Amino acid sequence: MKSFNLSDWALRHRSLVWYFMIAFMAAGLFAYLQLGRQEDPDFTIKTMVIQAQWPGASPEEMTRQVTDRIEKKLEELESLDYTKSVTVAGQTTVFVYLRDTTKAADVKPTWVRVRNMVADIKGEFPQGVIGPGFNDRFGDVFGNIYAFTSDGLTQRQLRDEVESIRAKVLTVPDVGKVDILGTQDEVIYLEFSTRKIAALGLDVRSIMASLQGQNAVAPSGVFQEGAERISVRVNGRFTSEASLNAVNLRINDRFFPLTDVATITRGYA
Structure with a gap:
């Protein structure tokens, strides 16, 4: 029995061989043109960080009142692999890990659901809890980083200039995100x-309560005239340090300027 000879078969079927060669070349060229060419390609990280703060709380209170409630609620997530938490006095950090079998296309919708689930139990947190905040943008990559310095400009003026540049950069094709750091x-x-304050027989708590009451945003009523409805707004909110310099406080039926007990300055955080 004669064995199969590939070279002899190719010589006797030249047309078919040429067809396969051209088809494979076309397929290879098409695949080459479809290759990703990002310098910093995106990749999906199946981890989210949830952080919350409760100033003044002990680690035990933070764990029992906040951390445990978040982790128990997240147990309802179908694609959850496990959670890990780090709790200290006044702050908790919960790491959420999804299963390796979770598809990349399903990760973002899953993070939206996590936010909704935590929002559902937010009313169960004690008064004074700040947050929770979420971070799921670990996969973002930056192709370029620019540093801005200035001579003769204040920090606020420099920030305004950078904000203007950011708005222009976002109009460039293929630019997806621009963050300003620092x-x-x-x-x-x-x-x-x-x-x-001691000489006037006052305390800081009373002064702060008076300032918060004056700066509060509260409905002041409306005028109703036929079909027209006109809202009434009361002036007096603080808009600058000049507004605070002009404040006269009333505490215990006594009036005195705020500048008698405090120094008011503008600066940077």
Whole structure:
């Protein structure tokens, strides 16, 4: 019995061999053109971090009132592999790990569901709990990092310039995300003199309560005239350090300027 000879078969079927060669070349060229060419390709990380704060709480209180409630609720997640938590006084961090079999396309919808599940039990947290906050953007990659410095500009002016540049960069094709790091937020510092407060027979808590009451946003009523409805707004909210400098406080039926017991300055956090 004569054995199969591939070379002899190819010589006797030249047309078919040429057909396969051309088809394979076309398929290879098509596959080459479809190859990803990102310098920093995206990849999916199946981990989320949930953080919450409760100033003044002990680690035991934080674990019992916040951490355990989050972890027990997440047990209802079908694609959950396991959770891991780190709890210290006043703060908890919960790591959520999905199963390896979870498809990449299902990861983002799963994180949305995690947010909704935690939002469902947010009302069960004690008063004073801040958050929870979520971080699931570990897979983001940055192709370029730019540093901005300035001579003669304040931190606020530099930030405004960078914000303007960010808005323009986002209009560039294929740019998906631009983050600004290291920004300095402006704040107004209210520094009390304990000596002056004691001399007037006051306490900081009463002063802060009076300031919060004046700066509160509350409905002030409406005027109804036929089909028209006009909202009434009361002025007096704090808009700058000048607003605080002009404040006269009333505590225990006594009036005095805020500047008598505090120094008001504008600075950076």
